[in-house]
Amino acid sequence: MLQRMLTNMMQMKRRWLGMWAGVVIWILWMIFGFWAIILLLILGAVGFVIGRVLEENQSWKQVVERLLSERYGD
Numbered sequence: 001m002l003q004r005m006l007t008n009m010m011q012m013k014r015r016w017l018g019m020w021a022g023v024v025i026w027i028l029w030m031i032f033g034f035w036a037i038i039l040l041l042i043l044g045a046v047g048f049v050i051g052r053v054l055e056e057n058q059s060w061k062q063v064v065e066r067l068l069s070e071r072y073g074d
Contacts, residue, residue: 025037028040
């Protein structure tokens with residue numbers, strides 16, 4: 001029975017990852033406060049974008065042009 005439960009849990013990996021991400025964010029919120037966590041999430045997103053641009057060997061000019069063309073159209 002336990003093995004079947006564990007197998008079912010492993011089939012729902014995204015749900016479990018989402019749950020653990022929520023638990024971690026909640027713990028950080030309780031320790032550091034709301035605004036510190038918001039700042040942490042913003043800085044994490046900026047770091048992710050910078051890493052993605054560097055990983056794909058894109059130039060910043062191309063990234064800005066693509067963002068502006070998607071938003072304002074050509």
